[in-house]
Amino acid sequence: xxxxxxxxxxxxxxxxxxxxxxxxxxxxxxxxxxxxxxxxxxxxxxxxxxxxxxxxxxxxxxxxxxxxxxxxxxxxxxxxxxxxxxxxxxxxxxxxxxxxxxxxxxxxxxxxxxxxxxxxxxxxxxxxxxxxxxxxxxxx
Amino acid sequence: xxxxxxxxxxxxxxxxxxxxxxxxxxxxxxxxxxxxxxxxxxxxxxxxxxxxxxxxxxxxxxxxxxxxxxxxxxxxxxxxxxxxxxxxxxxxxxxxxxxxxxxxxxxxxxxxxxxxxxxxxxxxxxxxxxxxxxxxxxxxxxxxxxxxxxxxxxxxxxxxxxxxxxxxxxxxxxxxxxxxxxxxxxxxxxxxxxxxxxxxxxxxxxxxxxxxxxxxxxxxxxxxxxxxxxxxxxxxxxxxxxxxxxxxxxxxxxxxxxxxxxxxxxxxxxxxxxxxxxxxxxxxxxxxxxxxxxxxxxxxxxxxxxxxxxxxxxxxxxxxxxxxxxxxxxxxxxxxxxxxxxxxxxxxxxxxxxxxxxxxxxxxxxxxxxxxxxxxxxxxxxxxxxxxxxxxxxxxxxxxxxxxxxxxxxxxxxxxxxxxxxxxxxxxxxxxxxxxxxxxxxxxxxxxxxxxxxxxxxxxxxxxxxxxxxxxxxxxxxxxxxxxxxxxxxxxxxxxxxxxxxxxxxxxxxxxxxxxxxxxxxxxxxxxxxxxxxxxxxxxxxxxxxxxxxxxxxxxxxxxxxxxxxxxxxxxxxxxxxxxxxxxxxxxxxxxxxxxxxxxxxxxxxxxxxxxxxxxxxxxxxxxxxxxxxxxxxxxxxxxxxxxxxxxxxxxxxxxxxxxxxxxxxxxxxxxxxxxxxxxxxxxxxxxxxxxxxxxxxxxxxxxxxxxxxxxxxxxxxxxxxxxxxxxxxxxxxxxxxxxxxxxxxxxxxxxxxxxxxxxxxxxxxxxxxxxxxxxxxxxxxxxxxxxxxxxxxxxxxxxxxxxxxxxxxxxxxxxxxxxxxxxxxxxxxxxxxxxxxxxxxxx
Numbered sequence: 001x002x003x004x005x006x007x008x009x010x011x012x013x014x015x016x017x018x019x020x021x022x023x024x025x026x027x028x029x030x031x032x033x034x035x036x037x038x039x040x041x042x043x044x045x046x047x048x049x050x051x052x053x054x055x056x057x058x059x060x061x062x063x064x065x066x067x068x069x070x071x072x073x074x075x076x077x078x079x080x081x082x083x084x085x086x087x088x089x090x091x092x093x094x095x096x097x098x099x100x101x102x103x104x105x106x107x108x109x110x111x112x113x114x115x116x117x118x119x120x121x122x123x124x125x126x127x128x129x130x131x132x133x134x135x136x137x138x139x140x
Numbered sequence: 141x142x143x144x145x146x147x148x149x150x151x152x153x154x155x156x157x158x159x160x161x162x163x164x165x166x167x168x169x170x171x172x173x174x175x176x177x178x179x180x181x182x183x184x185x186x187x188x189x190x191x192x193x194x195x196x197x198x199x200x201x202x203x204x205x206x207x208x209x210x211x212x213x214x215x216x217x218x219x220x221x222x223x224x225x226x227x228x229x230x231x232x233x234x235x236x237x238x239x240x241x242x243x244x245x246x247x248x249x250x251x252x253x254x255x256x257x258x259x260x261x262x263x264x265x266x267x268x269x270x271x272x273x274x275x276x277x278x279x280x281x282x283x284x285x286x287x288x289x290x291x292x293x294x295x296x297x298x299x300x301x302x303x304x305x306x307x308x309x310x311x312x313x314x315x316x317x318x319x320x321x322x323x324x325x326x327x328x329x330x331x332x333x334x335x336x337x338x339x340x341x342x343x344x345x346x347x348x349x350x351x352x353x354x355x356x357x358x359x360x361x362x363x364x365x366x367x368x369x370x371x372x373x374x375x376x377x378x379x380x381x382x383x384x385x386x387x388x389x390x391x392x393x394x395x396x397x398x399x400x401x402x403x404x405x406x407x408x409x410x411x412x413x414x415x416x417x418x419x420x421x422x423x424x425x426x427x428x429x430x431x432x433x434x435x436x437x438x439x440x441x442x443x444x445x446x447x448x449x450x451x452x453x454x455x456x457x458x459x460x461x462x463x464x465x466x467x468x469x470x471x472x473x474x475x476x477x478x479x480x481x482x483x484x485x486x487x488x489x490x491x492x493x494x495x496x497x498x499x500x501x502x503x504x505x506x507x508x509x510x511x512x513x514x515x516x517x518x519x520x521x522x523x524x525x526x527x528x529x530x531x532x533x534x535x536x537x538x539x540x541x542x543x544x545x546x547x548x549x550x551x552x553x554x555x556x557x558x559x560x561x562x563x564x565x566x567x568x569x570x571x572x573x574x575x576x577x578x579x580x581x582x583x584x585x586x587x588x589x590x591x592x593x594x595x596x597x598x599x600x601x602x603x604x605x606x607x608x609x610x611x612x613x614x615x616x617x618x619x620x621x622x623x624x625x626x627x628x629x630x631x632x633x634x635x636x637x638x639x640x641x642x643x644x645x646x647x648x649x650x651x652x653x654x655x656x657x658x659x660x661x662x663x664x665x666x667x668x669x670x671x672x673x674x675x676x677x678x679x680x681x682x683x684x685x686x687x688x689x690x691x692x693x694x695x696x697x698x699x700x701x702x703x704x705x706x707x708x709x710x711x712x713x714x715x716x717x718x719x720x721x722x723x724x725x726x727x728x729x730x731x732x733x734x735x736x737x738x739x740x741x742x743x744x745x746x747x748x749x750x751x752x753x754x755x756x757x758x759x760x761x762x763x764x765x766x767x768x769x770x771x772x773x774x775x776x777x778x779x780x781x782x783x784x785x786x787x788x789x790x791x792x793x794x795x796x797x798x799x800x801x802x803x804x805x806x807x808x809x810x811x812x813x814x815x816x817x818x819x820x821x822x823x824x825x826x827x828x829x830x831x832x833x834x835x836x837x838x839x840x841x842x843x844x845x846x847x848x849x850x851x852x853x854x855x856x857x858x859x860x861x862x863x864x865x866x867x868x869x870x871x872x873x874x875x876x877x878x879x880x881x882x883x884x885x886x887x888x889x890x891x892x893x894x895x896x897x898x899x900x901x902x903x904x905x906x907x908x909x910x911x912x913x914x915x916x917x918x919x920x921x922x923x924x925x926x927x928x929x930x931x932x933x934x935x936x937x938x939x940x941x942x943x944x945x946x947x948x949x950x951x952x953x954x955x956x957x958x959x960x961x962x963x964x965x966x967x968x969x970x971x972x973x974x975x976x977x978x979x980x981x982x983x984x
Contacts, residue, residue, distance in 0.1 A: 021963040025671065025699035026706075028958075031965035040962070040969070046671065076971075082715035083961075083969050087703040091673030093627070100674035102703035102711055107674075
């Protein structure tokens with residue numbers, strides 16, 4: 001099967017923006033080109049204090065003194081059909097980081113994009129990485 | 141089967157009680173059985189006579205009306221106003237007016253009463269008036285125009301109401317009472333003395349034990365009143381308000397059975413001696429008593445409706461307990477307040493001559509039951525005492541505790557002590573049992589109980605009692621009443637507010653660090669930082685702004701805001717924003733108006749005039765917002781805070797500058813208020829309006845803060861609302877000068893900011909305040925909590941730190957970085973698609 005081949009291929013990391021473009025405890029949107037076409041992603045940046053143990057998250061910096069969580073999910077809000085997720089409020093519910101849609105206020109888990117109010121709805125997620133002050137995204 | 145022919149029912153009198161009968165008949169479907177005709181002698185349809193003095197404050201007869209203009213017609217009832225009935229022809233079964241004769245099968249007399257004018261020579265002189273109808277009030281107002289002094293003859297309930305009205309017309313007012321004290325029916329000698337002191341302190345002269353011998357021409361004034369002891373009093377205007385007499389002349393002429401001193405005798409079914417004829421209200425005499433209050437009249441109306449429909453409901457007399465506020469003075473009388481109807485009754489009395497409060501309990505000889513009570517100066521204990529009295533509850537071991545001052549505030553009756561049948565809300569007749577039923581049916585909080593039963597939605601006087609009953613019943617059912625704002629803080633908004641103020645906390649992270657809920661798991665591990673959520677973050681942002689008013693665009697505050705506050709614009713359903721520049725008071729120069737047009741065209745914006753007298757520009761792309769605002773600010777505009785929980789607009793009418801009716805410069809005041817409070821962050825949005833006269837074209841009574849011009853200054857209405865649940869603002873203070881108006885609003889708004897719940901408008905806040913409007917007045921006008929100086933200082937801090945958020949943001953390239961659709965691409969969001977409609981762009 002072709003998917004087996006795809007899985008074997010290591011992800012291609014493409015540069016997205018500078019870490020300085022991110023807004024702490026909040027989101028920004030970015031434009032990406034993927035093999036399946038263009039997409040809008042919402043990037044969330046949750047820096048932790050210097051003494052915080054490395055939290056579990058999809059991706060962290062290599063620098064343990066600056067433990068950081070970064071998330072990329074769909075910027076498109078499936079409920080309002082508008083591209084607004086990056087402009088929602090970041091928070092935590094039951095210990096899980098979430099973003100609330102600014103239009104109709106549904107919550108989406110940042111770790112996997114799952115909507116907490118509707119189990120049939122889930123945002124796409126992309127892996128992120130930090131390298132030399134750059135944010136990299138795996139688009140395939 | 142054939143439908144029986146409807147019978148003719150005639151109701152004579154369209155006062156409050158006559159109108160209540162009509163309502164009862166409609167509610168019970170009696171209009172199928174009866175063709176109803178109502179005769180009213182006055183020009184006005186039924187109006188609220190109890191609140192007659194508000195007519196002077198408002199000048200609006202419509203607001204006193206008991207129903208909409210088409211209410212009668214819509215229900216198929218013929219209302220013949222300004223047509224007095226002159227005779228009853230019982231033989232023919234007809235009533236006679238100057239316009240014709242009308243046949244009846246059943247007849248109800250609801251003719252009410254007239255003011256008693258003592259037989260004093262000179263009582264018919266010009267400018268000797270009475271206080272009963274709207275026309276009377278118009279006559280008093282007309283006479284007051286050329287008068288400087290006024291005297292009310294009669295120091296009872298109605299007399300003091302009339303005195304209040306004269307005072308409101310700026311007359312030097314005196315009250316002359318025949319009895320040795322004021323309100324002889326309701327209070328005793330001590331209470332009367334206290335009442336006199338309080339009323340004299342308001343500048344009203346009180347003369348008791350005075351019988352007027354005659355009235356003649358005055359020298360300094362229009363009249364001279366000469367008393368039995370030859371003393372004299374000069375005045376320009378005399379108002380007689382010395383009690384009422386039943387309007388029973390029709391019944392007397394028709395030879396119905398009458399009382400010795402007047403009144404149409406009725407039985408418990410409200411039937412007169414002629415079974416075709418009923419009588420209700422102040423014309424009716426039941427067991428030799430006339431009831432001069434509206435509540436017994438309503439009970440008679442209910443019984444009469446039932447009688448007309450063949451039911452068995454009876455009128456069994458009425459409790460004459462009353463809770464009044466006369467000239468701003470609380471007076472309460474419950475049951476046998478004088479203790480002279482129950483042999484062997486014992487009394488407790490408490491008199492405080494400093495605070496000027498007097499309370500008296502009349503109890504049974506064994507001290508176990510409350511038989512009556514009297515209150516002067518403070519009605520706080522009235523509701524509790526009324527519960528003991530009307531439900532026959534056993535008194536506590538030391539009944540005196542009920543009237544003694546307590547450091548813990550007024551003692552209230554424990555909710556568990558009340559029997560199921562105890563009436564909690566008398567306006568909507570809701571018992572404790574009915575409340576328990578709604579809780580058992582699933583109502584889990586106060587709001588749900590109020591929605592289901594209407595309890596506490598009338599006068600609101602029972603709010604505190606209702607809350608304690610609901611809390612008690614919920615707890616009894618094992619429901620823990622949780623007031624936490626969200627999972628991150630086990631505190632209410634009010635508690636968070638206090639923590640921020642007392643500890644001087646200036647950031648969200650410090651607050652959640654110090655006071656976050658310990659159960660919160662945090663991220664990944666227990667020691668990881670807590671983020672908060674979309675409930676607590678904006679609430680805390682609002683609290684921080686109310687306290688310190690630092691720019692909301694500062695880095696520490698940005699992640700807290702809703703998108704609207706972050707981007708200082710209102711997000712619309714397609715992800716674009718609307719832009720609303722401030723137009724204070726709705727006043728705008730033609731050249732600034734032109735700028736709005738130019739900006740709208742340049743950026744492809746849909747434009748619409750808002751209800752708040754400004755212009756909304758829709759469809760702005762995120763990346764265009766800074767350029768749009770750059771142009772607006774260059775033209776002299778400021779942000780309008782349409783996106784914030786903050787002051788929105790101060791609507792105004794054009795006022796005395798242009799309008800021939802205006803009495804004050806409403807636009808000038810609106811601009812001053814809008815510029816003062818712009819940028820004030822609050823629990824919810826706040827809207828104001830200022831009207832230049834009582835015609836109220838700015839609709840100020842539907843606003844959180846409503847200001848209406850008077851000849852002497854401004855009347856302030858508070859806590860009104862439009863929207864989903866409209867609420868009329870309540871009159872809070874009258875005839876304020878500019879500075880007094882502003883300091884009152886300063887305090888009221890800051891008190892709201894301090895004590896309201898998250899996203900609670902002033903209307904809901906006001907309804908949830910224990911103690912209601914009276915409490916609010918005490919805090920704001922009388923400084924009962926001693927915080928007014930602090931409230932004003934805090935408002936001054938907010939005002940001094942005001943800065944247009946958009947002007948600040950445009951100077952800061954870091955802040956402007958956020959206004960891009962994509963951090964890595966300059967293109968606008970290609971998914972925003974618009975189409976044209978009626979010459980403008982809208983979302984496709």
